[in-house]
Amino acid sequence: MATTGGEAATATNKQVILRDYVIGFPTESDLIFNDTTVVLKVPAGSKTVLLKNIYLSCDPYMRIRMGKPDPATAALAQSYNPGEPIYAFGVSRVIDSGHPDYTKGDLIWGIVGWEEYSLITPNFSHFKIQHTDIPLSYYTGLLGMAGMTAYAGFHEICSPKKGEAVFVSAASGAVGQLVGQFAKIMGCYVVGSAGSNEKVDLLKNKFGFHDAFNYKEEKDLYGTLKRFFPEGIDIYFENVGGELLDAVLLNMKLHGRIAVCGMISQYNLEVQEGVHNLATVIYKRLRVQGFVVSDYFHKYLQYLDFVLPCIREGKITYVEDIVQGLENGPAALIGLFHGKNVGKQLIVVSPE
Amino acid sequence: MATTGGEAATATNKQVILRDYVIGFPTESDLIFNDTTVVLKVPAGSKTVLLKNIYLSCDPYMRIRMGKPDPATAALAQSYNPGEPIYAFGVSRVIDSGHPDYTKGDLIWGIVGWEEYSLITPNFSHFKIQHTDIPLSYYTGLLGMAGMTAYAGFHEICSPKKGEAVFVSAASGAVGQLVGQFAKIMGCYVVGSAGSNEKVDLLKNKFGFHDAFNYKEEKDLYGTLKRFFPEGIDIYFENVGGELLDAVLLNMKLHGRIAVCGMISQYNLEVQEGVHNLATVIYKRLRVQGFVVSDYFHKYLQYLDFVLPCIREGKITYVEDIVQGLENGPAALIGLFHGKNVGKQLIVVSPE
Numbered sequence: 001m002a003t004t005g006g007e008a009a010t011a012t013n014k015q016v017i018l019r020d021y022v023i024g025f026p027t028e029s030d031l032i033f034n035d036t037t038v039v040l041k042v043p044a045g046s047k048t049v050l051l052k053n054i055y056l057s058c059d060p061y062m063r064i065r066m067g068k069p070d071p072a073t074a075a076l077a078q079s080y081n082p083g084e085p086i087y088a089f090g091v092s093r094v095i096d097s098g099h100p101d102y103t104k105g106d107l108i109w110g111i112v113g114w115e116e117y118s119l120i121t122p123n124f125s126h127f128k129i130q131h132t133d134i135p136l137s138y139y140t141g142l143l144g145m146a147g148m149t150a151y152a153g154f155h156e157i158c159s160p161k162k163g164e165a166v167f168v169s170a171a172s173g174a175v176g177q178l179v180g181q182f183a184k185i186m187g188c189y190v191v192g193s194a195g196s197n198e199k200v201d202l203l204k205n206k207f208g209f210h211d212a213f214n215y216k217e218e219k220d221l222y223g224t225l226k227r228f229f230p231e232g233i234d235i236y237f238e239n240v241g242g243e244l245l246d247a248v249l250l251n252m253k254l255h256g257r258i259a260v261c262g263m264i265s266q267y268n269l270e271v272q273e274g275v276h277n278l279a280t281v282i283y284k285r286l287r288v289q290g291f292v293v294s295d296y297f298h299k300y301l302q303y304l305d306f307v308l309p310c311i312r313e314g315k316i317t318y319v320e321d322i323v324q325g326l327e328n329g330p331a332a333l334i335g336l337f338h339g340k341n342v343g344k345q346l347i348v349v350s351p352e
Numbered sequence: 353m354a355t356t357g358g359e360a361a362t363a364t365n366k367q368v369i370l371r372d373y374v375i376g377f378p379t380e381s382d383l384i385f386n387d388t389t390v391v392l393k394v395p396a397g398s399k400t401v402l403l404k405n406i407y408l409s410c411d412p413y414m415r416i417r418m419g420k421p422d423p424a425t426a427a428l429a430q431s432y433n434p435g436e437p438i439y440a441f442g443v444s445r446v447i448d449s450g451h452p453d454y455t456k457g458d459l460i461w462g463i464v465g466w467e468e469y470s471l472i473t474p475n476f477s478h479f480k481i482q483h484t485d486i487p488l489s490y491y492t493g494l495l496g497m498a499g500m501t502a503y504a505g506f507h508e509i510c511s512p513k514k515g516e517a518v519f520v521s522a523a524s525g526a527v528g529q530l531v532g533q534f535a536k537i538m539g540c541y542v543v544g545s546a547g548s549n550e551k552v553d554l555l556k557n558k559f560g561f562h563d564a565f566n567y568k569e570e571k572d573l574y575g576t577l578k579r580f581f582p583e584g585i586d587i588y589f590e591n592v593g594g595e596l597l598d599a600v601l602l603n604m605k606l607h608g609r610i611a612v613c614g615m616i617s618q619y620n621l622e623v624q625e626g627v628h629n630l631a632t633v634i635y636k637r638l639r640v641q642g643f644v645v646s647d648y649f650h651k652y653l654q655y656l657d658f659v660l661p662c663i664r665e666g667k668i669t670y671v672e673d674i675v676q677g678l679e680n681g682p683a684a685l686i687g688l689f690h691g692k693n694v695g696k697q698l699i700v701v702s703p704e
Binding site: 071072073074075076077241245250254260261262263266267271272273274275276277278279280281282283284285286287288289290291292295 | 416423424425426427428429593597602606612613614615618619623624625626627628629630631632633634635636637638639640641642643644647
């Protein structure tokens, strides 16, 4: 990093570094800490922005970036570079800027390093935060990437209609909890699955899902879904993959839609589970559509127009799982893949 | 069957009967012959139509009807009843009619029994044949169900654009050969796969596919597809399923489309093969869409407007595999599942 002169102040910048490409489930030892020094001014003449990071988001897709480069996944996410800080969505305050659109004190959300300070070149994935009557941490999820994912996936991909039957997997997670609530606002019947009774309780009693179940306690997922959807599922919001998808396929209604948002059950497997009931896609004329939120970032203001009134009127409940300190970030991130988080997982790097 | 009086003429009616529900690959002994007697007049006062069947079509989906009733497949096709004649698309001549829309001598195509004479109640899947300058047998395929399948699947489901890269499996079959030619007419680059060198030769030298390969001679289907589509596949017209689908998924381009028309490799398996690379649907934002031709029958006249000029101008080549005699029908049908047919498989039941 260039400096602007001997007089510029500096600070220690703790960073989280990927030790090496991960195979199988990540462990805490895959992420190591490194202290560097950051100059608290942007390089003279650059259009960069220096950020102090406040919150960092932990999201399942980050597992894909931890694996070795793979042409199959490259279209979604490039791998992190071993020996360098990992990066993800976060909420940050501008402390210096060479960019005409940003000034000191601005708040932004977007991609930043897992570190205390990040020097970024703003791009389409960085958004200035305009509404600060909402908790700032919500911009790591509800008002950020997870919210946009739920919105684009449900409203743009699922073609929902009032009265339709919606099933959401990983339903208490950052995206799932919102999909369920957006579906309810639309007038759909919505059931969610999650991996603990505590989460099922959240789904039913806090997020207002019509029903919910703990998939770990079900022996026959086909029969379970049949019980909750005796007439079939119109819309499946897919976050999980594998065995659950197979059971869903057999329970879909004619002309059903499956929005494929994620497949967290598969990310840590060296050989992906086989899905056996794909011919159902023909028999039931299903549409299975993958999507990636960054393709919808241009609709962010439209999303805010929809979601801000819902939040302000108390129509949306949002649960966060907040961990204090960057030093506890790796454990929080890895916990996602064991279902340890309850609600949106995020890390506090520094006080607001 | 009721008769209209003692004086009505009768005839022997040879029928092909399903002995019992089939498990695994069907064999000739699953289909047995039965001679009944048919009265050559429709029941007085009925709106039925009596047909003399000329051609019968052999299509892969018929295997689904041969299995025991299964809620998973019921939305596509009900099972045949053991002890009763099987039925399928055919071309027939009206020999008597109580229906106001049909008169003696009319030619129709649609669902009829595998028998010499069929008494039908016309419905949305029966079409009167208006254009007889084209070989009548074509109405079992190119101008019938297979043609509509190729048209709806390619033009309605695949959203093709000029210059796109199209891959068709089971490409020399009734549907595949047409999809490839429709894609060429659209200005796409099109490659097909088939199961013999004779079929590959047909694809390249008769149907005008840009390229083609024999999947049985390829050890690494992923690499094979990479060779033919170094920049990836925009559109996959899926007739096969299983291992080939897995290889295709990894070779799809961003925002690619997969029209799922059939999965012939799976119909005879008791446990369906697993498809392992479904997460690619996310990474590449793919749309995978199943469809069933009967949902598109209302577009038949629109299809004729498109395809008749192409046929008359010699822009479409069509290959049939014609077997003489209902008694050779079972072997022809079963041959489909071993790839024995070269082109559209059909049976001549009686002379035109």
